[in-house]
Amino acid sequence: MVRIQNLTHTYSSSRGIFDITLDIPAFQTRAVIGPSGCGKSTLLHLVAGLLEPDSGSVQTGEGKPVKTGLVQQKDALYPWLSALDNVLLGVNGKKREHLEEAMTLMDELGVAETADRYPAQLSGGERQRVSLARTLILKPDLLLLDEPTASLDDFSKEVLQNLLLRIQLNKPVTTLFVTHSLEEALFLGQEILIMSEGKIHRTHRNSLYPDPEARDHKDFYQEVLNLRESLKAAV
Amino acid sequence: MNKKNRELMIGVIIIAGLWYLLSFTIGNRLIPFPHDVLSVMLQLIGKGNLLLHALFSLLRLSAALLAAVLPALPLGIITGISPGFDRFFSPVLYLLYPLPKIAFLPIFMVLFGLGDLSKILLLWTVIILQLLIAVRDGVRSIPTEYHRAAETLGLNRMKRFWKLYMPSTLPSLFSALRISVGIGMAVLFFAENYATSYGLGYFIMNSWVMINYPMMFAGILVLAILAFLILTFLDWLQKIICPWES
Numbered sequence: 001m002v003r004i005q006n007l008t009h010t011y012s013s014s015r016g017i018f019d020i021t022l023d024i025p026a027f028q029t030r031a032v033i034g035p036s037g038c039g040k041s042t043l044l045h046l047v048a049g050l051l052e053p054d055s056g057s058v059q060t061g062e063g064k065p066v067k068t069g070l071v072q073q074k075d076a077l078y079p080w081l082s083a084l085d086n087v088l089l090g091v092n093g094k095k096r097e098h099l100e101e102a103m104t105l106m107d108e109l110g111v112a113e114t115a116d117r118y119p120a121q122l123s124g125g126e127r128q129r130v131s132l133a134r135t136l137i138l139k140p141d142l143l144l145l146d147e148p149t150a151s152l153d154d155f156s157k158e159v160l161q162n163l164l165l166r167i168q169l170n171k172p173v174t175t176l177f178v179t180h181s182l183e184e185a186l187f188l189g190q191e192i193l194i195m196s197e198g199k200i201h202r203t204h205r206n207s208l209y210p211d212p213e214a215r216d217h218k219d220f221y222q223e224v225l226n227l228r229e230s231l232k233a234a235v
Numbered sequence: 236m237n238k239k240n241r242e243l244m245i246g247v248i249i250i251a252g253l254w255y256l257l258s259f260t261i262g263n264r265l266i267p268f269p270h271d272v273l274s275v276m277l278q279l280i281g282k283g284n285l286l287l288h289a290l291f292s293l294l295r296l297s298a299a300l301l302a303a304v305l306p307a308l309p310l311g312i313i314t315g316i317s318p319g320f321d322r323f324f325s326p327v328l329y330l331l332y333p334l335p336k337i338a339f340l341p342i343f344m345v346l347f348g349l350g351d352l353s354k355i356l357l358l359w360t361v362i363i364l365q366l367l368i369a370v371r372d373g374v375r376s377i378p379t380e381y382h383r384a385a386e387t388l389g390l391n392r393m394k395r396f397w398k399l400y401m402p403s404t405l406p407s408l409f410s411a412l413r414i415s416v417g418i419g420m421a422v423l424f425f426a427e428n429y430a431t432s433y434g435l436g437y438f439i440m441n442s443w444v445m446i447n448y449p450m451m452f453a454g455i456l457v458l459a460i461l462a463f464l465i466l467t468f469l470d471w472l473q474k475i476i477c478p479w480e481s
Contacts, residue, residue, distance in 0.1 A: 048387050070387040076380035080402035080479045089398060090388030118479040138388065 001026050001061030002142045002174055008054045009046050017042050017198040020056070024142070027172035029209075031179055031189025033227075035235055039198040040178040044070070044146050047176065060141060069140030073147040075131040077119040083130045084115040090138050098137070105133045109163060125156030129163065136173070145177035149184060161187055165212055182227045187214055192227065194234045201234035267449045276453035289457050291433040295351060295426075296419050296465070299358035300412065303366050308408065311370025312400045321371075328367060336360045337425055349430035354423070361422050362415045369411030373404035406480065409473040416465050420458060435461070 002024045010016035017039040024030050032040050045051045047058050048070045058066050077086045087102045088095055106112045109129040114122055122130065128148055135143065145164075149157040165188055167173065179185050185192045185206075192204040204227060214220045236244070251269050258266045279285035314321050314328075340357060347353040377399065385395050427436025435458045442451035474481055 045383075048383075050383055050386055068387065070383065072380050072383060074378075074380045076378070076384040078381065078384075078398065078402070080405075080477070081398070089384075089394075090390065120479060134388070 002066050002176075003057075003059050003061055004047065005057050005059075007043070007046055007056035007058065009042055009051055010054055011042075015039075015198070017046070020198075020200055022193070022200065024174055024176060026061075026174055027168075029168055029175040029177070029188060029190045031177055031185035031192045032195055033179060033182060033185050033192060033231060034195030035231075036180075038195045040195055041146055042198075043195070044144050044176065044178050047142065048144050067138075067141045068144055069135035069138050069142070070144040070146065071128070071131050071135050071148050073150050075119070075124075075127040077127055077131055077134070079119050082116050082118060083111060083122065083126075086119065086130055087133045087137055089134060102133070102137055105137055106130070109133050110159075123156065124152050125159055128152065128156075128160055132160075132163075136167075141174060143173045143175040143177075145175065145179075147179055148177070150180060157184075162212065164188055165210060169210055169212075182224050182231070183215070183220075186220065186223055186227060194231055196234045202230055204230055265448065267452055271449050272452040272456055275449040276456055279450070279453055280457075285438065285453065285457055288433055288435050288438040288454070289461050291431075292423055292427065292435040292458070293461060293465075295355055295434065296358065296416070296423055298351075298355045299362055299419060300415065302355070302359050303363040303415070304408070304412070307363055307366035307370055308401070308404070311367045312374050312396065312404060314367070315371040315374025315404075316400065325371070328364060328371075332364045332368065337422065340426070340429075344429070351431075354426040354431070357426050358419050358422050362419055365415055365418070366408065366411050369407045370404045373407030374400055376407075377403045402477075405477050406473070409469060409477070412469055413466055416462055416469070420462050424458070 004020060004022040004024075007020045008016070008018055010018070015037070020043060022030070032043065034040050042051065046053050047066075048068050050070075060066055077083070078089065081089065084099075084102060084106070087106060088098055091098045091102075103112060103115065106115060109132060111122075111126050111129045111133065114126050114130065119127055119130070128151075132148070148164075149160050152160065161184060168175065168188070175188075177188065179188075186208060188209075189206055190209050192206055193200045194202040194204065206223075208214050208217075208220055208223055211217075254266070254269045258268045263271070276285065310324075314324050336357060339360075340353075343353040343357050347356055381399060381403070385399050390398065423434070424436040424439065427434030428440050431437055435454055439451055439454035439458070442448070442454055
């Protein structure tokens with residue numbers, strides 16, 4: 001369990017995030033949606049430790065610090081390292097000892113054959129999957145995804161979304177992710193948090209989760225419309 | 236002939252064409268024909284003494300470049316990443332950078348003697364400030380996402396230095412090195428005009444004083460070829476050290 005309590009970070013009196021409290025049970029996924037500038041990324045950066053909160057805390061259920069892993073919108077792979085070396089970047093100790101683990105993970109994410117290539121030689125989707133492997137190898141308590149599919153084409157987007165759902169089903173990781181896409185939020189989020197003006201206004205339980213075929217059903221798109229209405233109401 | 240060699244050949248033909256044009260219009264006593272200069276140059280190379288002058292110049296420039304790169308990398312990186320250090324160091328850099336270092340030559344001569352050391356140090360002062368600024372700016376231009384990645388992946392200082400700061404500054408460092416070669420050659424030409432009888436600067440000025448223009452131009456040509464070879468070497472080295480760029 002990850003417990004976010006009374007988290008506040010203000011840029012000005014009207015900008016920032018204000019008193020956010022949220023429990024994410026172990027191995028569950030929460031999607032955060034909301035209009036631009038509502039504080040979604042600020043929330044993620046605060047949880048990741050990239051920003052200092054004015055007040056509040058992020059802890060495990062036992063009150064320990066949370067080990068987070070962040071996948072950013074722009075993959076942020078180091079261009080001078082091969083895909084494999086990027087995956088091993090955060091690993092401590094000898095590279096050799098983690099080689100097999102890294103290759104297995106890359107294989108699961110469908111990027112094993114890109115191991116020796118530089119990021120510039122990879123497609124956008126491959127880069128984002130390598131970035132995901134780089135984060136997952138560190139076994140975070142909480143996986144943070146900051147609009148991971150925003151810069152991808154439709155096909156790569158779907159591949160990555162399917163992959164993320166497969167991870168949630170086979171090797172679940174507690175996940176908090178931010179997205180602009182209502183479809184993505186419904187496909188990947190067990191609960192969807194609607195944010196506006198730095199606060200969580202509503203929580204939407206996702207009855208369609210988890211269904212790898214969800215996008216083939218009419219119900220899914222009806223649910224997208226419902227979510228859009230909820231979002232409009234919150235904004 | 237591959238594309239690169241063809242392009243080089245075209246460049247040589249253009250320069251030779253312009254050179255012939257100047258020789259014809261100004262007169263070949265002042266600007267000798269390229270073929271005459273080439274013939275003198277080959278004769279002098281055959282005798283070995285022109286190569287010896289080039290070797291002395293190359294050694295002085297290489298020593299200054301190497302002595303500048305080694306401290307410029309860590310110092311430039313520290314200046315780029317540490318706002319505290321940058322606050323006092325950058326103003327010092329900006330004050331020293333535009334100074335005409337050649338004006339301090341007498342002081343260098345008194346402090347370090349008339350030999351190679353004072354010449355190399357003079358070159359060093361010109362080159363190092365340029366490299367420091369290039370490395371500092373290289374570190375400053377690292378995208379925020381890379382810093383965030385370093386933070387969230389828990390990279391320690393050593394790992395950040397070797398895996399983030401150092402490789403990210405290398406392309407800017409190579410650009411600055413290429414610029415330094417041009418400026419270094421000009422400074423070297425000046426520095427080799429005192430207390431030495433070896434070096435292309437000495438050779439060119441000596442030929443000038445003796446009003447032997449074909450020999451003077453042969454020296455200039457060798458200087459240009461030497462600079463071309465150093466720049467080509469730097470391009471090659473950059474491809475080896477920064478393979479991700481290609």
